[in-house]
Amino acid sequence: AQRVTQPEKLLSVFKGAPVELKCNYSYSGSPELFWYVQYSRQRLQLLLRHISRESIKGFTADLNKGETSFHLKKPFAQEEDSAMYYCALNAGGTSYGKLTFGQGTILTVHP
C-alpha cells in the first residue's frame, strides 16, 4: 500500500527566506506526485505535479526516486504563500485517479 508522509505539521519562515516543505512517499511502483494548496477561505487546488516539471508561483518540486521524496521548494517566500500544503500520490494503473494524501503542512510566512 502507498503512503505519503509530511513530517512537519507547521512551518514558519520570514518573508524573503527560502522555504522547503518535505514530502516522502512509499510505493513500489512508478508514482505520480502532486502538491495541492489550500489558501485561507479558498478551496483545495492543484499547485504542481511532478510530470510537468514546471515552476508555479515560484515553487518547484523534484521527484527523487532514490530518496523517495518530492520536496516543495521556493527560494524567496512571500506572505501570500501562507497556506496549507498537501503532498499527494497517485498509484496509476486502474486506481481511477485515486490520490493518497499526506497529513499536510501549514506554512506561515511572516512579514
Added chain:
Amino acid sequence: DVKVTQSSRYLVKRTGEKVFLECVQDMDHENMFWYRQDPGLGLRLIYFSYDVKMKEKGDIPEGYSVSREKKERFSLILESASTNQTSMYLCASSSSLGQPPIQYFGAGTRLSVL
C-alpha cells in the same frame, strides 16, 4: 473552469440523524470522491465512484455510504450520525482522460454532530 459544488457550507445535526451531503460537478467527469479533512490527519478518502452506480470503498468507509445515480451528482450519506463524524467533508472530481488525473475540489461542508 471546473465547478464542483457542495450543497451546504455548514451543517449542524444531532446524534443518530441521517445526514445527506450532496456534490455536483459540471465537467462531465467520470470520477468523483468524498474525503474528510481533519487537522493532523490530512485528507482521508471515504468513498469514490468511477462511473454511474459504481462505487468503491476508500480508506475510512465505516459509518458512511454513497450514491451515484447520475454522472454529475455524488452523495455521501451518514446513516446514523455520530459525534466522531464531526469534520470538514470535501468532494472532488476528475476526468478519466489525460494522465495524471487532476482532482478538482468543492468548497467543503463543515459538519458538526451534537
